[in-house]
Amino acid sequence: MKSNKWLLLMALTLVLSMFLAACGGSKDEDKPAADGDDKDKDAATEEPEEKQHAKDEEGEPDAEQVLHLAESAAIPSVDSSIVEDAVGFNVLNNINEGLYRLNQENIAEPAMAAEEAEVSEDGLTYTFKLRDAMWADETPVTADDFVYAWQRAIDPATGSPYGPFMMSGVVENATAISEEKMEVSELGVKAIDEKTFEVKLERPVPYFLSLMSFGTFYPLKEEFVASKGDAFATNSDNLLSNGPFVLTKWDGTGDSWTYVKNENYWDAENVKLTEINVNVVKDSATAIKLYQDGKLDRAGVSGDLAMQYRDDEEAVIQPETSVFYFKFNQERDGKETPLANENIRKAIAKSFEKEDMVDVVLANGSLAANFLVPTNFAFDENEKDFRELSGNHLEYNVEEAQDHWKKGLEELGVESLDLEILGGDTELSKKMDEYFKSQLEGNLEGLSISLKEVPFSVRLDLDGNQDYDIQVSGWGPDFQDPISFLDLFVTDGTNNLMSYSNPEYDKLIEDSKGELALKPEERYEAFAKAEKILLDEDAAIAPIYQRGLIFLHKPHFKGLVDHPFGADYSFKWAYMSGK
Amino acid sequence: MVKYIGKRIVYMFITLILIATASFFLMQTLPGSPIASYNKLNDTQKAIVEKKYGIDKPKPVQYAIYMKNLAKGDLGTSFVFKGKSVNDLLAKRLKPSLILGAQAMVFGTIVGILLGMLAALKHNTFWDYGSTFLAILGISIPSFVFASLLQYWIASEWHLLPVGLWNDGWKSSVLPSLALAMGPLALSARFIRTEMIEVLNSDYIVLAKAKGANGFEIAFKHAFRNALIPLITVLGPLAAGLVTGSLVVEQIFAIPGIGEQFVSSIMTNDHATIMGTTLMFSAFLIVVIFIVDILYGVIDPRIRVSGGKG
Numbered sequence: 001m002k003s004n005k006w007l008l009l010m011a012l013t014l015v016l017s018m019f020l021a022a023c024g025g026s027k028d029e030d031k032p033a034a035d036g037d038d039k040d041k042d043a044a045t046e047e048p049e050e051k052q053h054a055k056d057e058e059g060e061p062d063a064e065q066v067l068h069l070a071e072s073a074a075i076p077s078v079d080s081s082i083v084e085d086a087v088g089f090n091v092l093n094n095i096n097e098g099l100y101r102l103n104q105e106n107i108a109e110p111a112m113a114a115e116e117a118e119v120s121e122d123g124l125t126y127t128f129k130l131r132d133a134m135w136a137d138e139t140p141v142t143a144d145d146f147v148y149a150w151q152r153a154i155d156p157a158t159g160s161p162y163g164p165f166m167m168s169g170v171v172e173n174a175t176a177i178s179e180e181k182m183e184v185s186e187l188g189v190k191a192i193d194e195k196t197f198e199v200k201l202e203r204p205v206p207y208f209l210s211l212m213s214f215g216t217f218y219p220l221k222e223e224f225v226a227s228k229g230d231a232f233a234t235n236s237d238n239l240l241s242n243g244p245f246v247l248t249k250w251d252g253t254g255d256s257w258t259y260v261k262n263e264n265y266w267d268a269e270n271v272k273l274t275e276i277n278v279n280v281v282k283d284s285a286t287a288i289k290l291y292q293d294g295k296l297d298r299a300g301v302s303g304d305l306a307m308q309y310r311d312d313e314e315a316v317i318q319p320e321t322s323v324f325y326f327k328f329n330q331e332r333d334g335k336e337t338p339l340a341n342e343n344i345r346k347a348i349a350k351s352f353e354k355e356d357m358v359d360v361v362l363a364n365g366s367l368a369a370n371f372l373v374p375t376n377f378a379f380d381e382n383e384k385d386f387r388e389l390s391g392n393h394l395e396y397n398v399e400e401a402q403d404h405w406k407k408g409l410e411e412l413g414v415e416s417l418d419l420e421i422l423g424g425d426t427e428l429s430k431k432m433d434e435y436f437k438s439q440l441e442g443n444l445e446g447l448s449i450s451l452k453e454v455p456f457s458v459r460l461d462l463d464g465n466q467d468y469d470i471q472v473s474g475w476g477p478d479f480q481d482p483i484s485f486l487d488l489f490v491t492d493g494t495n496n497l498m499s500y501s502n503p504e505y506d507k508l509i510e511d512s513k514g515e516l517a518l519k520p521e522e523r524y525e526a527f528a529k530a531e532k533i534l535l536d537e538d539a540a541i542a543p544i545y546q547r548g549l550i551f552l553h554k555p556h557f558k559g560l561v562d563h564p565f566g567a568d569y570s571f572k573w574a575y576m577s578g579k
Numbered sequence: 580m581v582k583y584i585g586k587r588i589v590y591m592f593i594t595l596i597l598i599a600t601a602s603f604f605l606m607q608t609l610p611g612s613p614i615a616s617y618n619k620l621n622d623t624q625k626a627i628v629e630k631k632y633g634i635d636k637p638k639p640v641q642y643a644i645y646m647k648n649l650a651k652g653d654l655g656t657s658f659v660f661k662g663k664s665v666n667d668l669l670a671k672r673l674k675p676s677l678i679l680g681a682q683a684m685v686f687g688t689i690v691g692i693l694l695g696m697l698a699a700l701k702h703n704t705f706w707d708y709g710s711t712f713l714a715i716l717g718i719s720i721p722s723f724v725f726a727s728l729l730q731y732w733i734a735s736e737w738h739l740l741p742v743g744l745w746n747d748g749w750k751s752s753v754l755p756s757l758a759l760a761m762g763p764l765a766l767s768a769r770f771i772r773t774e775m776i777e778v779l780n781s782d783y784i785v786l787a788k789a790k791g792a793n794g795f796e797i798a799f800k801h802a803f804r805n806a807l808i809p810l811i812t813v814l815g816p817l818a819a820g821l822v823t824g825s826l827v828v829e830q831i832f833a834i835p836g837i838g839e840q841f842v843s844s845i846m847t848n849d850h851a852t853i854m855g856t857t858l859m860f861s862a863f864l865i866v867v868i869f870i871v872d873i874l875y876g877v878i879d880p881r882i883r884v885s886g887g888k889g
Binding site: 070073074076077079082084156157158159161162164165168178179180230233234251252253254255256279280281282283285286287289290292293295455456457458460461462463464494495 | 609610611614617618619620621623624627628631632657659660661662663667668671672727730731734735738741742743744745746830831832833835839843846847848
């Protein structure tokens with residue numbers, strides 16, 4: 001009897017603990033919103049996206065082709081019309097395929113298209129002949145699948161953010177449709193026959209073919225999407241693949257998923273991996289431990305760990321195409337700020353040493369940037385890097401900075417200035433801000449800097465309201481053209497948000513979209529000129545660095561291809577050798 | 580008693596409604612939009628997307644709609660996990676957290692109680708000092724330090740258990756549960772020890788001894804039961820301890836749990852998920868407090884939950 005009571009007590013305690021145990025949650029100090037990994041980058045994001053550089057060394061593929069990877073966030077969506085984050089685009093790129101795909105050299109080459117597109121004289125009509133490719137259910141991929149997908153992406157009823165963003169001003173009538181001023185059926189796309197797809201553009205778009213590798217433009221089979229209804233793309237059972245892999249074991253919100261080879265893929269014979277297991281690992285230290293334990297073939301090294309591991313023999317530096325810079329806000333609360341003064345901007349832009357910053361503070365393979373359009377990103381007709389064309393701007397130069405500073409203060413009629421730097425709240429961002437503060441205050445007499453460090457979403461909000469002086473901001477491109485960066489700072493640009501305006505700059509950008517659109521050489525010259533105006537002449541922004549990431553990468557994992565925009569990488573050519 | 584329980588349940592619902600209301604309006608003050616690439620659209624396009632997700636409506640209307648759905652048990656649709664119901668999301672992510680938390684609580688409290696009893700019965704001996712030392716360690720060192728130590732030695736160095744991830748059956752749960760168990764273990768041990776020493780020195784125990792009851796019977800029948808009351812009381816705050824611990828521990832062991840989801844939903848302005856997780860946590864806590872109150876009466880019949888009349 002006595003012991004029965006005791007047992008009862010224990011049982012009750014157990015029941016109780018079941019309830020207690022279920023609760024969870026608290027503050028996490030150092031993590032940026034991985035899911036919000038929008039292309040507008042959080043400065044010095046500590047979570048490296050899975051990104052990678054192609055290993056060139058050859059090796060015999062192993063018998064077992066199974067890869068183990070970690071992602072930094074769960075998959076929010078794989079509905080190609082809806083996806084707006086890095087992880088989603090990564091998955092799409094590996095399970096589906098558009099008219100073009102970025103190849104191992106990161107050049108867009110025909111994929112679902114059988115051959116290079118036929119472009120009309122005026123650059124406004126593109127005709128694609130489709131290859132005999134199959135969906136994973138063994139039905140053919142047709143031109144109608146493209147028409148359907150593109151219309152779906154622009155249809156306001158879909159609520160897609162990337163559809164309007166990618167198509168507006170590019171595909172005929174896209175803007176009007178996205179604003180509910182025209183019918184979806186009026187979008188400039190047409191299935192001429194089962195295997196011929198025609199697109200009409202609003203203006204010549206020189207980088208249009210590279211867009212064709214972007215997830216938003218992938219085909220969708222209407223019959224399949226309609227049959228699934230609301231369940232479409234909510235888990236791996238409700239997906240239809242036409243790419244190198246098929247997604248499995250994804251429950252829609254979970255932290256793990258698996259890719260298996262798609263035997264119905266048109267180029268299946270060149271796909272070597274049979275299985276890729278992915279787990280979400282947000283903590284870099286954990287990813288490294290799993291890597292060292294042989295559970296992962298590749299692990300991102302972020303934050304302070306970067307310095308510790310950058311000399312590891314399995315460490316690879318992955319340059320990215322995201323560029324970070326100071327935005328100088330010229331108008332706050334309806335009043336001009338001291339940063340409306342050109343000399344003040346130039347003084348600040350030239351007064352901090354960037355090399356030391358990337359080597360010592362960031363220490364993660366980032367490059368010092370004296371430019372806006374990143375290096376190794378956009379190439380001209382002769383495959384020459386745009387950077388060679390445009391050169392360096394706003395390099396570190398204390399003497400010039402101090403001259404500008406003196407002049408600026410005189411023009412403003414003041415002897416000292418208090419300015420605020422708005423930055424991210426990750427540990428790395430904070431370290432970086434401290435560095436800026438000491439550099440700027442040390443080099444410019446009479447300047448005092450206050451630091452404001454906030455989470456990513458708060459920073460976006462302050463940016464939107466132009467409620468800051470100097471902001472550490474960044475941008476990652478959505479397509480392979482300098483315009484992806486230069487378009488940001490035209491007057492009234494949706495991302496300008498600092499009251500910068502230069503008619504000459506606007507004209508150059510406008511021309512690049514209009515009369516120069518079909519003259520690649522002059523167009524690139526216009527870009528170079530625009531960049532010079534933006535940086536050297538106006539110092540509207542001050543470039544800081546081009547982000548790099550460090551990964552630990554097993555030598556037996558070969559052939560992974562990373563991309564400068566859109567999806568971060570392709571597994572299509574990857575294989576295991578000598579594991 | 581039935582009346583009392585009925586009344587408490589009504590109060591619990593009212594509390595929950597108040598929490599839902601407060602968090603709904605507090606959440607609206609979060610800066611930023613739940614649509615990640617919002618800043619890429621022009622104003623007309625923004626308005627259309629907002630309409631599509633129903634966030635264009637006035638706040639009170641949104642609130643009314645939310646509460647109506649909540650009454651039906653529908654927590655809404657996640658903004659981040661596109662088109663997926665929050666109920667589903669929570670259910671899936673709750674499981675690993677529940678398993679870890681339950682194991683940690685069961686293990687922690689049982690071992691803690693045993694240690695505490697040992698310390699009390701062998702008062703001022705090596706056993707006492709040893710278990711006290713352990714308890715102090717457990718209280719003062721945060722769970723993520725234990726997590727890292729366990730991960731480093733047991734997994735990385737000795738390869739006895741997995742380093743992390745949730746794909747190796749029960750093995751995956753051992754280390755995180757152990758790390759989480761240190762808190763409850765230490766607290767239970769401290770409480771049981773203190774209370775039992777006090778109880779063991781009281782008159783009625785002396786009387787029991789005088790009547791010839793043996794030590795074991797005294798310890799369990801009399802001392803332990805009395806010592807349990809304060810322990811049950813701290814189980815509430817202790818649960819809160821587990822709550823805050825599990826986020827970090829989940830992250831260290833890469834466990835797809837709920838604690839981590841809560842934080843990331845706040846970071847991404849995923850309104851429906853923030854509401855869902857908040858309400859779920861609140862509901863758990865309210866229920867736990869209720870059960871604790873009921874348990875008082877079970878453990879010590881002198882405590883009357885139903886008030887003076889009963």
